Amino acid sequence: MINIQAKFMDKKIILAVFLFLLLSTALLKIYFVNGVDWDFAAHYLSAKSADSNNFLNVIKEEVISKQTTMQVGVVEKGKIYFESYRAPLSIAFFMVLYPLLGHNSAIAYLMIMVILLFYATLYFSKKLGINYLFTASLFALPYILIFTFVVNSEGMLSLILMIIALSFESDNKWQSGIFIGLAGLAKYTSLIFLPMLLLLQGRKNILKGYLSFVIVTLPWLVFNYIIFGNPLYSYLSSISVSLESSAPSPISLTAIFTIVAFFIPAIIISILLSYWYFKEKKKGAYQAFRKNVFKRPLIILISFLSLSIVEFIILGRHESPFDQARYAYFLYSALAFLIAYAIDKLISLIKNDKAYLKKSIIHNSDIILFLFSAATIVGALVILNTGMHANLTSGSQNSIFTDVVSETRELNMYNCTFVSNDWVYLRYYNITAYSPYFYNSSIKAFPVIVINSIGTSSNAVYIGLHKKIYSNDSFSIYLSNSSNEQHC
DSSP states (O other): OHHHHHHHTSHHHHHHHHHHHHHHHHHHHHHHHHOOOHHHHHHHHHHHHTTSTTHHHHHHHHHHHOOOSTTTTEEEETTEEEETTSOSHHHHHHHHHHHHHGGGHHHHHHHHHHHHHHHHHHHHHHHHTOOHHHHHHHHSSHHHHIIIIISOHHHHHHHHHHHHHHHHHHTTOTTHHHHHHHHHHHOGGGGGGGGGGGGSSSHHHHHHHHHHHHHHHHHHHHHHHHHHSOTTHHHHHHHHHHHHSSOOOOOOHHHHHHHHGGGHHHHHHHHHHHHHHHHHOOTTHHHHHHHHHSSHHHHHHHHHHHHHHHHHHHHHTTSOHHHHHHTOHHHHHHHHHHHHHHHHHHHHHHHTSGGGTTOHHHHHHHHHHHHHHHHHHHHHHHHHHTTOOOOTTSSOOHHHHHHHHHHHHHTTOTTSOEEETTHHHHHHTTOOEEOTTTOTTTGGGSOEEEETTSSSOGGGSOOTTOEEEEEOSSEEEEEOTTOOTTTO
16 A cells, blocks of 8 residues: 555656646547547447447448448448447447446546556556656647547547557567457557567467457457458458548658657757767767667567558558548657657666766756646647637537537427438437438438538538528528428
């Protein structure tokens, strides 16, 4: 008990907790101001749909019948919404939370992810012998806040599981195979890290690692076979959506800058430390550096970075600059860990020589990074609070969709079935809506909600002879001349 109390009374842990509390505050603010993004909503809706008694029968019948390129693998029938190319673990989380908390399960999910990230990074830092405040200061930043929480619900979960897998890997434990398997069930692209099990020492260890991965993954393969007739159906659907959604394009410099921008203070600190160490301590400097730095943890981190780069290039070439940055959370994390590791080891080397103890940056580098992280999160909160914010999540703005709900109630249309360019977000707010891509042949029979400047282009929705019955700067509602009781 004394050791546990002493550990949590440590100054670095207290400061790290403060950073993650700030992160949670900013996250909740973004959630209530901007809402959630498409992927987050899709996972939530799939879990909510699983409550239906005929859920499995519906997806079994519907998924195979969908032949359109735009919406392959998407089921939207009545209250049921399911995307077969989504990895299942994030959905499973929501399936546990939704019966207990209803719509508030989204908030609970976000807070659970913050707590899990805190403990995963703490555990990883302990295993690699890194000052935890370095790690926390590089993870509690707006990139993680925006791109891996509200935008990618499954991305945050897969990242947490991969951090735990790397922790076991650094300890040469076959259990890393379990967590790589779980990370793959959270986000299919995590499977690119499967070769890292080859870094385990000993053939039996490697074999146990891969065997544990297979055991963890097998139930989902069986599910795919039973429902879709192909054990790899979900995986192949995911690859198809990722690689065929747009033509290949160059990696954007904007995306790269978004990834590395918040590392600039840490990079400056590491350059200064390297300069002082190698300039002044010329004799035996490289040998000491190599002895203290080139260890198993560095091999693990470099392997993680290398595979993250490969994943980023493969996926990024088929995405917009925003999505390139959005899907780079593994690359971001690999860089964060490497920089934290480098700074920590350089400081350890410098502190061995008393001549360097007077350098204030050595003693205060963790505080500098802490202050930078705290300032950026507070800055994000101030911007959100003053209303001078962009649409950070590129998806649903909470106020717009709550206004839609309010207006459909006023018009006695809340229980109607709509067609909309943002049908996923409307379903997130319990309005039954369908994609225009599925219903172009019968769209004249449906009332329409067009959301301006969000999600799929409003031009995708056929208005035809629909009569506009409500409009403001954010959305419009149209009533079809051929609407009947079946639809409204």
